[in-house]
Amino acid sequence: MSKFTRTALGLAAALAVVAPGALAAKTLVYCSEGSPENFTPAVNTTGTSFDAARPVYDQLVLFERGSSKVIPGLAESWTVSDDSKTITFKLRKGVKFHSGVNNFKPTRDFNADDVIWSFERQWKADHAYAKVSGGKYDYFADMDMDKLLDTITKTDDYTVVMKLKEPAAPMMANLAMDFATIHSKEYADMLDKAGKKEQFDQIPVGTGPFSFVTYQKDAVIRYKKNPAYWGEKALVDDLVYAITSDPTARFSKLKAGECHYAIAPRPADLPEIRKDAKLQVISQSGLNIAYWAFNVQKPPFDKKEVRQALNMAIDKATIIRDVYLGAGQAAKNLIPPTLWSYNDKVKDYPFDQAKAKELLAKAGVKTPMDIDLWYMPVQRPYNPNAKRIAEMMQADLAKVGVNAKLVTFEWGEYRKRAQQGEHQTAQLGWTGDNGDPDNFFFLRGCSGARAGGQNITKWCNKEFDELLVKARSTADVAARTKAYERMQEIQKDEAPDLTIAHSIVNDAAAANLVGYKMAPLGSHHFKGVDLK
Amino acid sequence: MLIHFLKRLALTIPTFFALMFITFIAIRLVPGDPVEVRVGERGISPERLAQFRAELGLDQPVWKQFLDYVWGILHGDFGKSLVTNEKVMTEFFTLFPATIELSFAAMMFATIIGIPAGAIAAVKRGSRFDQTLMGLSVAGFSMPIFWWGLLLIMLVAERLHLTPVSGRIDLIKFYFEPVTGFMLIDALLSDQKGAFKDALHHLILPMIVLGTVPLAVIARMTRSSMLEVLSEDYVRTARAKGLSPARVIGLHALRNALIPVVTVIGLSVGSLMAGAVLTETIFSWPGVGKWLIEAIGRRDYPALQGGVMLISAIVILVNLGVDVLYGVINPRIRHGA
Numbered sequence: 108m109s110k111f112t113r114t115a116l117g118l119a120a121a122l123a124v125v126a127p128g129a130l131a132a133k134t135l136v137y138c139s140e141g142s143p144e145n146f147t148p149a150v151n152t153t154g155t156s157f158d159a160a161r162p163v164y165d166q167l168v169l170f171e172r173g174s175s176k177v178i179p180g181l182a183e184s185w186t187v188s189d190d191s192k193t194i195t196f197k198l199r200k201g202v203k204f205h206s207g208v209n210n211f212k213p214t215r216d217f218n219a220d221d222v223i224w225s226f227e228r229q230w231k232a233d234h235a236y237a238k239v240s241g242g243k244y245d246y247f248a249d250m251d252m253d254k255l256l257d258t259i260t261k262t263d264d265y266t267v268v269m270k271l272k273e274p275a276a277p278m279m280a281n282l283a284m285d286f287a288t289i290h291s292k293e294y295a296d297m298l299d300k301a302g303k304k305e306q307f308d309q310i311p312v313g314t315g316p317f318s319f320v321t322y323q324k325d326a327v328i329r330y331k332k333n334p335a336y337w338g339e340k341a342l343v344d345d346l347v348y349a350i351t352s353d354p355t356a357r358f359s360k361l362k363a364g365e366c367h368y369a370i371a372p373r374p375a376d377l378p379e380i381r382k383d384a385k386l387q388v389i390s391q392s393g394l395n396i397a398y399w400a401f402n403v404q405k406p407p408f409d410k411k412e413v414r415q416a417l418n419m420a421i422d423k424a425t426i427i428r429d430v431y432l433g434a435g436q437a438a439k440n441l442i443p444p445t446l447w448s449y450n451d452k453v454k455d456y457p458f459d460q461a462k463a464k465e466l467l468a469k470a471g472v473k474t475p476m477d478i479d480l481w482y483m484p485v486q487r488p489y490n491p492n493a494k495r496i497a498e499m500m501q502a503d504l505a506k507v508g509v510n511a512k513l514v515t516f517e518w519g520e521y522r523k524r525a526q527q528g529e530h531q532t533a534q535l536g537w538t539g540d541n542g543d544p545d546n547f548f549f550l551r552g553c554s555g556a557r558a559g560g561q562n563i564t565k566w567c568n569k570e571f572d573e574l575l576v577k578a579r580s581t582a583d584v585a586a587r588t589k590a591y592e593r594m595q596e597i598q599k600d601e602a603p604d605l606t607i608a609h610s611i612v613n614d615a616a617a618a619n620l621v622g623y624k625m626a627p628l629g630s631h632h633f634k635g636v637d638l639k
Numbered sequence: 640m641l642i643h644f645l646k647r648l649a650l651t652i653p654t655f656f657a658l659m660f661i662t663f664i665a666i667r668l669v670p671g672d673p674v675e676v677r678v679g680e681r682g683i684s685p686e687r688l689a690q691f692r693a694e695l696g697l698d699q700p701v702w703k704q705f706l707d708y709v710w711g712i713l714h715g716d717f718g719k720s721l722v723t724n725e726k727v728m729t730e731f732f733t734l735f736p737a738t739i740e741l742s743f744a745a746m747m748f749a750t751i752i753g754i755p756a757g758a759i760a761a762v763k764r765g766s767r768f769d770q771t772l773m774g775l776s777v778a779g780f781s782m783p784i785f786w787w788g789l790l791l792i793m794l795v796a797e798r799l800h801l802t803p804v805s806g807r808i809d810l811i812k813f814y815f816e817p818v819t820g821f822m823l824i825d826a827l828l829s830d831q832k833g834a835f836k837d838a839l840h841h842l843i844l845p846m847i848v849l850g851t852v853p854l855a856v857i858a859r860m861t862r863s864s865m866l867e868v869l870s871e872d873y874v875r876t877a878r879a880k881g882l883s884p885a886r887v888i889g890l891h892a893l894r895n896a897l898i899p900v901v902t903v904i905g906l907s908v909g910s911l912m913a914g915a916v917l918t919e920t921i922f923s924w925p926g927v928g929k930w931l932i933e934a935i936g937r938r939d940y941p942a943l944q945g946g947v948m949l950i951s952a953i954v955i956l957v958n959l960g961v962d963v964l965y966g967v968i969n970p971r972i973r974h975g976a
Contacts, residue, residue: 134811141933144722152677240724243691249681305724323817324733325925327810347810351923352933359792359804487680519675522682537680561682 133638134345135620137631138357138366142325142350146311148285149229149247150240157285158631162317162330162346163205164288165338167196167222167267168279172339172632173624175394175446175542177279180338181217181289181314182267187582191274192257198222198265203335204291205318209310211294217314219261224292226252226259235299240308246286250540251275274580276587280541285630289314316341316634325350342622342637358615361386367617367638370631374432374491380615391625392445393612394539395489396438396547399480399500399605400564405531407472414602416466417532418456420507421500427608430495434613438606440595442547445627446539447584448591453599455606463507474508481514481533483521488629489536489610496607497534525563534607535563542628544591545579551598552576566603647962651955655948659712662947663705666940672697673721673938695721708944717948718941720934727945731927735949736820737807738926741918742911744842745850750904753854757861757900758893761869772858779855784914788848788921795844802843805923809837845922849914853907860903864896871895898969905961909954 143159144151151157169180179185182196202217228236229244230253247253255278257270271278281287294312298304311319314337317330328348332341349366351357357369358376362383372380372388380386401408401417408414423437439455442448467474482497483490490496494515501511511532516524525533539546549555553572555562571594578590598604612629619639626632674683674691683691692698696707711718717727760769796804803809807822815829823842826834868874869892877891878884916928927946934942 136810145724152679241721245677248687321816323925324730325929326737326807326923329814349806349810349923350925351805352929353920353923355789356792356805356921356923359797360806362797363800363804365804365806365809517670519671519678522678522680526682535680559685561680 132345133343134347135343135368135633135636135638136347136349136366137633138351138360138369139328139348139631140350140354140357140370141352143322143328145240145308146319146322147240147290147308148288149225149244150242150308152245154629159322159328159348160285160288160311160313161315161630162633163311163315163319164285164290164313165315166283166285166287166289168283170283170542170626170628170630172635173626175280175539175627177283177542180283181222185279191276191580191582192271194269194271194278196222196267196269198267199337200265202314202337204294204314205312205333208312208319209294209298209306211291211297211312213291213293215293217289217291218264219267220264220292221289222267223259223261224295225288225290226256228290229286230256236295236304236307239304244286246284246540250281250284250286252281274582276579276582277541277543277545280543280546284541317346320345336634339635341634343633346633361615361617364617367620368623368631368633369615372613372615374434374613376615377433377613385618387616387618387620389614389616389623389625391612391627392436392443393488393610393629394443394446394542394627395537396441396443396609397487397490397496397534397536397607398438398441399532399534399607400525400530401532401603401605402528402530402563402565403603404528404565407470407476408531410470410472411601412466412470413472415456416463416470416507417504417509418602418605419459419463419466420509421503421605422458423455423605423607424458426496426499429499430492431608431610432491434491434611435608436611438609439599441551441598441604441606442544442591442595443539443609443627446542446544446547448544448588450592450595452592453595455599456602460503460507467507467509475510476508477510477512478504479514479531480504480511481516481521481525481530483518483534484515485518487536488538488612489608490534491610493534526560527558528563528565530563533563536607539628544587545575548575548578548591548594551603564603566601568597568601568603571597571601643966644959644963647959651959654955655952658951659709659944659948660705662944663708664701666938666943667701669935669938671938673940676936676938712948717945720942721939722934722937722942727941728949730930730942731946731949733820734925734927734930737822737924738912738915738919738928740821740823741842741845741849741924741926742908742915744846745848745911745914746853746904746907748846748850749853749857749907753857754861754893754897754900757858758865758888758896760858761862761865761896762888764866769862773862776855776858779851780859782851784848784852784917785921787851788844788918791844791848792921803837803841805841805921807838807841807924808834809841813837845918845924848921849911849918852914853904853911856903856907857900860900861896864899865892868892868896894968898965901961901964901968905958905964908957912950912954 141155143156146160148157148160165181167180167182168177171178181199183199185194185196187194198219204213204217206212228234229247255271255275257272259269261267291312295307298307316333316336318333320329320331322328330346332344351360354371354373358372360366361369377388380388401414403409427435427437439453440450480497482493497513501513504511525535537550551562552575553567556565556567574590574594578587621639622636674688696704719726720730756772760772763769792804795801813831813834815831817825818828819825822838826838874887874892877887915926916932919926919929931946
């Protein structure tokens with residue numbers, strides 16, 4: 108054999124070894140919208156940060172992919188005591204933390220110590236990591252975890268007992284949220300010993316379907332498949348987040364094949380994406396609501412007829428068409444139709460300006476009447492253009508003899524003043540956190556109707572509030588559903604607000620991307636997703 | 640020469656302090672503070688709000704906050720980002736190489752094309768080339784960067800597939816950790832075949848977009864300055880001596896005509912930074928421009944202030960450098976000083 112042939116054969120053999128691996132490696136590129144604050148959801152508040160942490164982590168319970176249903180996660184099962192105040196979790200055995208990330212080699216499987224560590228960091232001020240990365244645990248506080256939790260203890264390595272101060276039906280949904288992510292105590296101890304605590308939130312180690320590889324701010328995050336994952340495995344070998352903040356650039360990258368999935372295309376680009384055979388639009392109605400609140404403590408909005416009249420005076424369909432541009436659906440209830448306990452029997456007020464005038468006259472209102480109409484100075488996920496909506500409402504109101512003066516403030520100031528109840532009428536909205544109806548209905552509860560509270564209608568209805576409290580304190584889903592259905596009827600009749608719209612969330616993907624299920628909670632998941 | 644340099648250096652100090660004061664006040668005049676921006680529809684309890692403000696030092700009187708800030712800067716401490724808790728200096732210098740790489744490429748593009756084009760236009764004054772070039776330069780100068788960038792992406796990257804859309808390297812084909820932060824250099828160091836070429840490909844569109852305005856300015860400036868010089872007596876003398884036209888134009892005319900052009904290049908560093916903000920956003924270029932825009936949105940005071948200070952310092956120093964270069968090109972200035 109000549110030297111040349113030997114070399115050629117050697118090369119061919121080498122290629123044969125390398126090539127199948129090289130060809131088989133599947134990389135999925137997600138064009139995301141921004142850089143994460145860091146990789147620990149508990150200290151963050153943005154969806155961008157949660158999306159970046161999600162491939163790496165699990166929670167005790169998870170939201171089923173594509174729904175807001177709570178399913179077992181790192182806890183295999185759980186039982187709730189009769190008084191609904193004690194939850195006992197049986198933990199999954201044999202779950203491995205990622206090995207090799209930041210030179211961490213776990214010596215044991217996931218166990219109860221990790222669970223307790225993860226909650227106590229957010230809960231106990233004397234925890235070794237309490238002050239790391241700013242130490243602000245917004246979601247833990249916002250979901251009232253500090254007020255609800257009494258103790259979290261372990262009875263053995265795979266049993267955790269959570270005692271609550273009061274029954275809280277939404278607790279399981281809370282535990283599936285990103286802030287309730289379970290971290291490795293062993294990894295935290297290793298960094299603590301090395302004096303590198305700040306790395307804990309920068310270089311994440313979890314139990315999730317992908318393990319972290321690298322992050323370059325504003326450019327890229329890389330993950331690789333975790334072959335030892337306990338649950339539904341990743342179908343691609345590498346996952347890359349290409350950080351692309353401009354929506355037009357994301358769309359262009361998708362078209363050029365530089366990414367396979369792009370978050371939030373511009374509504375104007377949707378028709379073109381739908382037409383393109385190489386692309387697909389993935390849609391889901393958003394778990395949110397945009398509403399126009401009437402301050403019932405200020406005349407004439409103390410009169411039900413006035414509130415009902417204004418509900419009839421506004422041409423909602425035109426607002427949906429012209430402002431939401433197809434990315435929204437008219438709302439008749441406070442909760443979106445995808446949420447359990449949605450009452451489809453509720454009838455919305457018809458658009459009937461003659462009837463509206465009649466009702467106003469019946470209520471003894473003298474027209475022309477002057478009111479204020481507040482609109483947010485910012486775009487929100489549930490409301491693309493509050494100012495435009497306010498202008499359209501203003502025009503509609505003029506036709507029934509109501510002169511609306513448009514008012515706005517800087518965003519922080521706006522919320523503060525509206526919560527104080529300084530407005531007559533104001534637009535606002537809500538994005539659901541955890542897929543539990545309570546997470547929407549508390550917005551109309553009596554406890555939020557005090558000055559500074561979140562119920563900016565300042566409406567406090569006894570029957571509504573009793574049902575709200577009752578539904579919160581039982582785990583019986585049928586009973587809760589009944590209560591919420593009745594509450595939707597009360598709310599529609601009393602009309603403390605005009606429910607405007609639920610937005611429709613659109614993402615775009617390459618046509619060869621399969622298995623993606625869009626989450627109603629707005630999160631992005633890439634396990635179970637493949638490229639054909 | 641040294642005295643000239645020291646004088647100029649001394650003059651930058653008050654400029655720097657004035658800038659620091661103005662940015663500090665301006666940022667605080669923008670409505671909304673970092674804590675409130677973080678809070679969504681849920682709102683925040685007054686106790687928690689007060690606690691966070693105190694932790695960030697926002698409950699102190701503004702003059703005290705300013706003195707603390709100046710004290711920090713004098714000790715080389717620009718504070719920590721409120722969003723990521725990273726040191727502002729660390730974040731800035733992680734992202735800055737990308738901005739330098741892009742700005743440098745844009746400037747090279749602008750000078751390499753702009754100076755010869757302007758010189759030729761001057762020599763062939765009134766010709767079709769001259770008229771076309773001047774027309775184009777007005778268009779280039781008044782081009783909105785955002786629109787120009789998107790147009791090029793659609794045409795060159797999407798339709799003609801000549802370049803990638805955005806980013807700095809093909810993320811599917813290449814993976815290496817940054818060493819210097821300059822993608823071209825890192826690509827060479829990575830030893831991955833094709834990485835350098837790919838990085839260069841990614842640089843083309845943003846370079847053209849960011850380089851367009853300076854290109855127009857430089858071409859126009861070179862032309863008018865050249866025209867002036869060409870009518871000088873010494874150029875006529877050089878011609879009369881029988882020197883070749885290339886020598887007359889290249890050595891005698893162009894060298895003198897370049898003096899105002901160099902000033903313009905120095906001054907464009909400032910506008911280049913402003914352009915980088917937009918260019919980086921369109922092309923997902925991970926530089927300091929994009930970072931600053933996000934810091935404004937999140938009212939990340941330390942990042943915003945630190946970023947503005949560091950960029951201003953660099954612009955000031957570059958202009959100082961230009962002044963020195965001036966002296967090198969034009970001995971009359973240093974002798975006059």
